Amino acid sequence: MIHRHPVADVRPCAVGDGAPCDFAPLGRFTDKSGKVGEVSVVRCKRCGIGVSMPPLADVAFLYEGRESQDFQPDARGLAHGIKDIAFRRQARTLLRQLGAVPRQVLDFGCGSGQFTRCLGEMLPGSTVTGADFHDAPPAELAGRRYFPIGEARDHAGEFDLVSAFHVLEHDDDPQALLGRIAALAERGGTIVLEAPNIDCIWTRLLGKAWDAWYLPFHRTHFSRPALRALVERAGLTIERDLDICVPTMGRSLANAFGRPNSLPFLLAGIVLHPLQWLGERLSGRPSAIRIIARKN
Template sequence: MSCGLAASPDIAEDALHAAHDAGDRAQLGYPPVVRGLMNLICQYVTWRLARQRVDFSNTLEVGAGAGRLAHVLRHRGCYVTAIDPHSSAPGVLNSRTSDLIDHSDRYSAIVYWHVLEHIPRPNAELRAAAALLRPGGSLVIAVPDPTSVQSHMFGAAWRGWNLPEHRFHFSRPVLTELLTSVGLQARTLNLSGGHTLAGWMDGPTHAAAGSHLTEVWSRGGVRNMIGRLTSTVTLPLAVAARCYEVIFRRTGAFVAVGVGVKDPAAGAVTRPMSNSPLPASSR
């Protein structure tokens, strides 16, 4: 990793589609208690973001996966367009951001929740997203933090690497610069973007069972049973580690927000600037 940015080898499109589809099916197959917990987490995160003046009234969720976040927002009465070219989940359109550029609608919020790291050209993607924002709208991005304590503790077994599906890994300064480069006012929030308790439980689970936490709890077999036992035993240590993260604000993932700036002359979101923290191949 250099200057807070790491790039992974490319993965074939058909393999990527299969991996995402398998992940969505796994989420839809979680036990009710797990699905309920994930819904509660989504509700808490959106509540915290709303307190940070993120307006979800007309939201575009990019890379919606199983559609969990979209479901939570729709239940609150928000209008949500959920897109994901690799998802077959109900309520999710099989589309890309670029497909919406000529659409007349503009969004109060656009959300990339653990999605940007999967996209081969982040600059081009965020330029398209910035063009779809209303003046004053919010572009919300959650990504794993490659500088976190978890990444150093677990090394190659850290869940945030997720190779080769995660093509890029962004530090806070790099993602802030990337948002600025597409004409947005950028800031990072004191809000965990995931990889919290589950992140601390996942490392030992992967070492013991060879599978990640979500996989061992959604599949059968002896190795996955060992993984479930390991994750249960490590829960008290994970709680202690999570408390450390809260105190020192070193979570396994972070959230950045870019706000569209209103151009007094044009009455629209300012257009992207030319500077970029990413190599030309990623644009």
């Protein structure tokens, strides 16, 4: 036995007859948190899902102080303005994909809250709420709607749209997490999930340097079959399954040079984005997968 994982070792594989995944090691990765030490990934030979090792039953300690890049604490001034433009574009794309205007929106795992705020500004007749680990809202959501995910039980069934962008990969037990996310949506409501794609062109070309491995913060690394199986096992109906190009080139470069959130790399990422998009389109291997699902 090359590893022990309390969740991954017993969860049925997305491919095959319900037996657990058949894992092989991908080797050691860089610990971006400096809090865990030796980190590695094992990957299923059948469904392609990747699982970060060692197991971490509770990941809240990784996010204390909002130090991770998920919260992007250093973005100010021009960099903040550029990100606002990008987030407004993402919000427009999301609303187009949904095809209907949601009334009660929850952005689960809102991080810095900048996307949540931009989405709220584009939905003046709706309420948009953020939720994340911390008791207090992030600065972007000061004076706006927010609750800590520890209080999620109090909000069951409240929302006709629950988004969870780049959230599922942050937990050792994404099936249980998706269950808690889905519980927040009303019956007939929409749940939008997005996660990095382990089969993207960049894992092939860049290997372990790909930004979205992001250990130990990313606990699960989804292939499309693995993500679809997770959604279907949650009892949700998949309505759309979309390729998403997450603009990660600037951040990958900035990380490589040890300068997260610095403006020159952000601008380089914008310049390189069309190339990134083209590479993903031509290869058919997107950097992320978005699933729009209905709660029955």
